[in-house]
Amino acid sequence: MNHIKSVAYQAMCVGLGLLVILPILYALSISFMNSDEILTRKIVLFPSTFYLQNYISAFTNAPLARFLLNSFLITIGASCVRLFTASTAAFAFSFFEFKGKKLLFMLYLGTMMIPADLLIIKNYHTVAKLGLINTYLGMMIVFFVTVVNVFVMRQYFMSYSKSIREAAMMDGCSNFMFFMRVLLPSSKPVLVTTFISSFVGVWNQYLWPLLVTNQNEKRTAQVAVTLLNFPDASPHGIIMAAAIIILLPSVIVFLSFQRYIKKGMMSGGVKG
Known part of the structure; x- marks a missing residue:
């Protein structure tokens, strides 16, 4: 009976996986079709030739290479800063004791209930006053801190035994040295998981980079798809090709660090 349940569960997971990936595979197929195959009344799932x-x-038709470079700069820059802010904040909430710590952390978590779209106008006014319109910093600055990443890293750090830090302090290790030489090297899984989630999240941003830029040389890759929607007999194949190109970095990053993601979700630190 348990074997049947296991097979049924695995079949369901495979079915759901196929359901999710089929639109992507179909988009990949369309990207290799010519206009006649795309616009035909017949159902064409595979291209007759690789177009x-x-x-x-x-x-x-668009400076896609420059857009991709802009996206890489913004995504990697924002992700690295987010790693720094999330790890330092999580370190403080995990190992330090100060007045109002729990209340501050609860208020910090409460900001998760504020819809991001509600802050767009205020963020735009702030960035404009700082003179950061049409700058890389203006596109990155709103992604420097994320509550979810701080919460995940704090939960991971909380699993470490407090005696490790006490022993390090007795050996003359400062808080900074403990953070850099002990805590971070042993927290690679959660650091990589945080970086990947940040990379995918920032890479797929469309609205904010579009709002704070009005020069093509500062646009991101996501905006390139809309610029390719020019009056043409069939821009669908070109749009799908651009979408596949833009999707590749996220897929490559995810597959390259997949084993760290599993460790970050399934393993903890040294238990106290």
Whole structure:
């Protein structure tokens, strides 16, 4: 009976996985089709030949290469700063004792209930007053701190035994040295998980980079898809090709660090 339940559960997981990935596979198939195959009344799931002109047009009809470079700069910069802010805040909430610590942390978590779209206008006014419109910093600054990442890292750090820090202090280790040489090196899984979640989240941002930029040389890759929607007999293949190109970095990053994600979700620190 348990074997049947296990097989049924695995079949359900495979079915859900296929349901999620099928639209992506179909988009990949369309990216290799010519206009006649895309606009035909027949259902065409696979291209008759690999039509590479869509990918060439994606780079020639818009400065996609520059947009991709902008996205990489913004995503990596914001993710590195987010790692710093999340790890230092989590370290303080985990190992330090100060008045109002629990109340401050609860208020901090309470900000998760504020919809991000509600802050767009205020954030735009703040960035504009700082003179950061059409700058990389203006596009990155709103992604420097995220409550979810602080919460995840704090929960991970809480699993460490307090005696480790006390022993390090007795050996003359400062808080900074304990943080840099003891805590962070042994927290690679959660650090990588945080970086990947930040990378995917910032990479897929569309609205905010569009609002704070009005120059094409500062646009991000997500905006490139809308710029490719030009009046044409069939821009669908080119748009799908651009979408696949933009999707690749997230997939590569996820597959490259998949084993760290599993460790970050399933393992903890040294138990006290």
